[in-house]
Ligand SMILES: Nc1ncnc2c1ncn2[C@@H]1O[C@H](COP(=O)(O)OP(=O)(O)OP(=O)(O)O)[C@@H](O)[C@H]1O
């Protein structure tokens with residue numbers, strides 16, 4: 001598969017603060033590439049450099065064979081962007097918003113009307129064309145913002161936390177739209193901090209404090225981070241059980257790398273093949289009630305937390 005985006009040693013400094021620290025990755029044609037990271041990790045800064053909106057301090061970005069640093073304008077008609085704080089005109093109707101942005105892209109009137117109809121259909125907004133944008137719920141507004149970003153049939157779209165703050169059903173519906181787009185060979189670069197969304201990406205990059213700490217398909221990232229399955233416990237009192245196990249790990253009574261709370265479960269990360277037996281024995285001895293224990297495959301959230309812990313101390317930077 002061709003690389004549609006190639007990023008090499010990309011760096012951005014604001015004064016002496018490094019927001020993006022020599023990251024390298026590529027994005028293949030027709031894939032959904034997820035760019036995952038906590039608040040302030042450098043996601044938006046990276047996207048803005050990839051779009052030619054912000055000058056990198058160092059490094060190279062090539063999008064669709066074009067060096068972004070020198071020829072960003074040549075890319076404009078071939079890429080779409082839904083920014084984190086996307087702007088729709090609230091007092092205009094859905095169709096008027098699409099008309100406005102379509103004209104701004106320079107689409108000829110007849111082409112534009114056809115594209116607006118297609119976009120309304122694609123985004124499931126048929127019948128909503130004459131509704132005032134301010135009357136749309138958050139999920140529908142996000143669909144409209146995606147519609148605006150794809151109106152000119154771009155080959156690559158950049159979406160910066162497109163589903164932040166909308167309910168799970170609307171998020172799922174939005175992702176269905178992204179799947180439809182990739183079926184048409186559109187390449188999607190999407191930032192998120194929702195772990196379930198990350199599982200839906202073909203490949204991922206994890207960014208933390210401006211550094212890319214994991215990169216690859218979700219399965220590859222999991223395999224590289226943990227070679228062993230994770231022990232999942234369902235204690236009567238998860239917090240108490242987690243603390244007790246953590247203390248046992250610190251004292252060496254239980255051999256494990258990490259213990260984390262996961263909703264009402266506790267996850268124990270260990271390469272010890274007897275971990276389940278040992279933990280059960282420990283729980284019994286200390287009269288900690290557990291409904292059940294199971295060995296499970298690690299989730300991406302497990303992997304992310306483990307990567308953050310592994311890298312956290314060494315990459316903390318002073319602003
Ligand atoms: N123009 C700027 N001047 C100084 N610092 C900046 C500037 N833009 C971003 N930063 C800093 O760079 C870091 C990365 O910011 P960025 O917006 O890229 O993070 P993000 O991963 O998109 O976060 P979020 O999930 O909150 O959107 C932050 O510490 C931010 O404060």
Ligand SMILES: [Mg+2]
Pocket residue numbers: 043044045084160
């Ligand atoms: Mg951001």
